[in-house]
Amino acid sequence: MEYEDRVVIFIDILGFRDRIKRTIDKNGDPNFTEINKIYSALSTIQQEVTTQQSVNPNLSMTHFSDSLVISFDANDPDNFINGFETIKEMLYKLVENSFLCRGGAAFGKIVHTDKLVFGPALIKAYDAESKASFYPRIIIDSSIMDLAEKVYNEVYYNSTNIEMNNIERYVNLDADGLHYIDYFGKADIPGYPILVGAGNLEMIIRTGLGSDEPDIRVKYGWMKTKFNDRVRETKDYIKNISDPEKKKQAEQLTPHVREIK
Secondary structure: OOOEEEEEEEEEEEOHHHHHHOOEOOOOOEOHHHHHHHHHHHHHHHHHHHHHHHHOOOOEEEEEOOEEEEEEEOOOOHHHHHHHHHHHHHHHHHHHOOOEEEEEEEEEEEEEOOOOEEOHHHHHHHHHHHHHOOOOOEEEOHHHHHHHHHHHHHHHHHHHHHHHHHHOOOEEEOOOOOEEEOOOOOOOOOOOOOOOOHHHHHHHHHHHHOOOOHHHHHHHHHHHHHHHHHHHHHHHHHHOOOOHHHHHHHHHHOOOOOOOO
């Protein structure tokens, strides 16, 4: 067994402990509604990875309780887009089930099979999640963005800018200079800033902003800013659609979308 050089993403599902506690009621009986919600959320994650693995067998995932480890070979440029797309779709599915995540990504040496995962890159990714990712976001280190550009340049030569624009459909640059997987918008169509799961996101954010804990309110304040930015982008985008049919379709995708005051 040898180490491979891979991009590794460590993900922590937030609030998982409390959700597990709710699977047993005060009488000690199982709460099947909560059990099914958790089962549904975790199943959709597995389904998303399985779907991506059908086109990219190199993608690996390990799941244990509230922790996920995803990795992919960094030598193939298409793996960056496929990997980031997989994570973004997973975040959408988790939001639909009222879960948020925090995580970090690193590049380095790792063994990642369907039975084992270990190596320095996993520790680096875990440290990024636990030390740098204060907000509910998955941080992508700038060295990984630089690596993606380098790999694209080596394989596709002059198409680097085009391919990096594709990656930036999934990754955004935050105000603190850190890149993160942007789960506040729809990425399948370039320049289409439609909020995904807006109703659930709004409910999650409003609940978090009502917390008695100042640090909790700061985290959800970050989410509020991102949410409101995307609401404004969405409204501006729809307002400028000239085709009546496309405009109607866009409006149907975003019913009752509003800023959080």
